[in-house]
Amino acid sequence: SQQGEEDPQALSIQEGENATMNCSYKTSINNLQWYRQNSGRGLVHLILIRSNEREKHSGRLRVTLDTSKKSSSLLITASRAADTASYFCATEGLTGGGNKLTFGTGTQLKVEL
C-alpha cells in the first residue's frame, strides 16, 4: 500500500528558482525521508526528519513536517539544472520493525536553463 503521495506529480521551473514538493501520508510515523532518483538509477538519500522535528535544513534543502496534517514539504532553493530528477518521500511507520520505508509515487522535477 502506498503511504506517501507527492504533489505535484511533475514540476518544471527555470534555473535559479525555488522548487517546492509536498508529501502527504496516512498513518503515524517514526520519521520521514526524502530521496532523489536520476533517470533509471538508484535512489539517493537526501534528508531525514524525525516525527518530533518540525523543520530541517541541509545545504539548499529545507524540509518541514506537520504531523497534525500528516504532511511534509521539500524546498530546493536556487535550483540548478543538475537538480533535474525524481524526488520521493518515504515514511517509516511505528509498527512492523526493520526500519522499513513506504515510498510515495514521486515528483518529477525539471530545471531548465
Place this chain on the structure above:
Amino acid sequence: DVKVTQSSRYLVKRTGEKVFLECVQDMDHENMFWYRQDPGLGLRLIYFSYDVKMKEKGDIPEGYSVSREKKERFSLILESASTNQTSMYLCASSLPGDYGYTFGSGTRLTVV
C-alpha cells in the same frame, strides 16, 4: 566509498525460468531490502531482512523468495518468472535506527 552492488544492470529472462538477483553491501549494515519500481506505482517493498537468516515479507511478496546467508548479501529469487514481474528491482541497505537507505543502481529485468 560505501556501496550497494547489484549483480546485473539489465537482465532478460524467459517465462518460467528461475531468476536470481544478487545484492551485496560493504557497509556492515544489518538491514537489507528489495523493492520493485513500476511507472505510476512508485517503489513497493517485496521482502526485507534485519539480520542474517532473518526475512520478513513486504507488501508484495507473492512470486518471490529471498535468501540471506551472510550479512553482506541479500538475494531475491523469482521462483518461476512471469511477464508481470518485468520491472526495475532496487536493493537497499541501512543501519538500524533513524538512518537513510543506501540503494544499489538497480536491475532492470525483462521477462519475455
